[in-house]
Amino acid sequence: MHLYGTQSINENGHLTIGGVDTADIASEYGTPVIVYDIALFRARANAFKETFRKAGIRAQVAYASKAFSSIAIYEIAKEEGLSLDVVSGGELYTATKAGYPRERIHFHGNNKSYEELEFAFEESIGCIVIDNFSEIDLIKEISEKRKQKMDVLIRVTPGVEAHTHSYITTGQEDSKFGFDLKNGQTDEAFLKLYQHPYINVLGMHCHIGSQIFETESFRFAAEALMTKMITWQKEYDFICTVLNLGGGFGIRYTEEDKPLEPSAYVKEMATIVSSMTDKYNYPIPEIWIEPGRSLVGDAGTTLYTYGSSKIVPGVRTYIAVDGGMSDNIRPALYGAKYTAVTANRMNEPHSTKVTIAGKCCESGDKLIEEAFLATPVEGDLIATFCTGAYSYSMASNYNRLPKPAVVFVENGKHQLAIRRETYDDIIRLDIPLSNVESGEVL
Ligand SMILES: Cc1ncc(COP(=O)(O)O)c(C=O)c1O
Numbered sequence: 492m493h494l495y496g497t498q499s500i501n502e503n504g505h506l507t508i509g510g511v512d513t514a515d516i517a518s519e520y521g522t523p524v525i526v527y528d529i530a531l532f533r534a535r536a537n538a539f540k541e542t543f544r545k546a547g548i549r550a551q552v553a554y555a556s557k558a559f560s561s562i563a564i565y566e567i568a569k570e571e572g573l574s575l576d577v578v579s580g581g582e583l584y585t586a587t588k589a590g591y592p593r594e595r596i597h598f599h600g601n602n603k604s605y606e607e608l609e610f611a612f613e614e615s616i617g618c619i620v621i622d623n624f625s626e627i628d629l630i631k632e633i634s635e636k637r638k639q640k641m642d643v644l645i646r647v648t649p650g651v652e653a654h655t656h657s658y659i660t661t662g663q664e665d666s667k668f669g670f671d672l673k674n675g676q677t678d679e680a681f682l683k684l685y686q687h688p689y690i691n692v693l694g695m696h697c698h699i700g701s702q703i704f705e706t707e708s709f710r711f712a713a714e715a716l717m718t719k720m721i722t723w724q725k726e727y728d729f730i731c732t733v734l735n736l737g738g739g740f741g742i743r744y745t746e747e748d749k750p751l752e753p754s755a756y757v758k759e760m761a762t763i764v765s766s767m768t769d770k771y772n773y774p775i776p777e778i779w780i781e782p783g784r785s786l787v788g789d790a791g792t793t794l795y796t797y798g799s800s801k802i803v804p805g806v807r808t809y810i811a812v813d814g815g816m817s818d819n820i821r822p823a824l825y826g827a828k829y830t831a832v833t834a835n836r837m838n839e840p841h842s843t844k845v846t847i848a849g850k851c852c853e854s855g856d857k858l859i860e861e862a863f864l865a866t867p868v869e870g871d872l873i874a875t876f877c878t879g880a881y882s883y884s885m886a887s888n889y890n891r892l893p894k895p896a897v898v899f900v901e902n903g904k905h906q907l908a909i910r911r912e913t914y915d916d917i918i919r920l921d922i923p924l925s926n927v928e929s930g931e932v933l
């Protein structure tokens with residue numbers, strides 16, 4: 492059994508995280524509940540930052556907060572000195588509520604609205620990552636109207652195919668994100684921007700995909716972007732000061748996943764950047780990265796209660812838990828694999844093969860097709876590991892299930908970070924027809 496971060500087993504045979512008994516968390520906050528190991532998040536953040544520091548590379552590590560966005564996690568990211576990647580007005584708003592230093596906020600998105608961009612200007616954020624030609628027009632319009640400067644990066648698709656699930660690759664040419672590097676779009680975007688009085692092009696950005704376990708694709712991407720930067724120096728005497736290579740660093744969901752140390756990726760990036768800058772006598776740019784999953788993924792554990800079961804003779808035993816695809820869509824959406832344990836009986840052999848099903852009205856609502864648990868007893872506390880990234884942030888109210896609570900643990904203490912939704916939260920936007928003035932009813 493593989494435990495993550497501060498996870499351990501106490502004298503009662505219970506799973507503990509951050510020195511806190513998961514059975515206590517379940518009884519205090521109910522289930523499902525997502526528990527974040529904050530010490531592990533801090534360690535992961537530090538590992539990236541330290542690698543750059545030791546290599547003597549000027550860098551920014553931005554937390555790609557689409558993986559898990561909340562005021563509390565932004566507060567921790569801020570404490571750790573991370574920059575922040577946001578992809579919507581909602582994430583930006585959350586960051587402002589967390590008091591995030593505006594100069595460290597980077598704004599992404601392939602269809603930022605006028606209002607979202609204006610919000611970014613109002614907040615004087617650190618940089619906007621421009622994704623397409625319509626956005627260039629909007630940014631020009633807003634910056635000229637406000638007479639306000641803005642730093643930008645140009646997002647490009649370098650034509651790199653990362654080896655991962657096709658839905659989570661983003662760097663290939665046929666992608667909805669960014670300007671194509673090879674067909675002239677990137678140059679066209681650059682020419683529209685680089686002499687603008689209010690727009691300051693810092694450099695280029697790419698993100699080639701997610702859950703990547705090799706460094707080669709990052710090398711190809713860095714090489715492709717550096718080559719373009721060198722061309723712009725020759726042709727327009729323009730120097731990019733930032734090279735942003737995105738996120739995508741893989742984590743261990745199951746034993747089949749073999750994640751690399753942050754240093755492996757950083758070394759690869761640094762090697763190619765320094766060899767090309769040496770060769771072409773180009774000033775070394777700052778390297779920015781945007782890890783999401785690799786900062787929060789394995790720091791999150793979801794606790795569920797096992798309620799009912801069904802045996803399909805000769806086929807499988809389903810055990811159903813009190814959450815499902817509503818709090819973790821990844822198995823249904825990507826066929827993502829997870830591991831689980833019986834958190835209240837950790838010392839018992841985990842040798843009973845079951846399928847862990849959710850409670851949504853959907854046959855595909857299976858969290859783990861083949862899980863090995865202690866012989867299941869109704870009421871067991873089932874923990875699924877590595878649910879810190881893209882679970883809560885992709886959660887829904889399908890079947891009008893309330894979203895789970897989120898609890899942070901560290902050094903034997905626990906703290907509610909997002910309260911469990913109530914039924915009233917779920918109906919709060921509903922407008923009963925019976926409320927409508929008579930005469931206007933459908
Ligand atoms: C632009 C960008 N940056 C960073 C990330 C974070 O990726 P990951 O969570 O795989 O590190 C994503 C998501 O894939 C992204 O689209």
Ligand SMILES: N[C@@H](CCCC[NH3+])C(=O)O
Binds near residue numbers: 659661702821880881
């Ligand atoms: N949501 C995806 C990753 C998408 C990353 C954002 N570009 C996942 O769960 O793996």
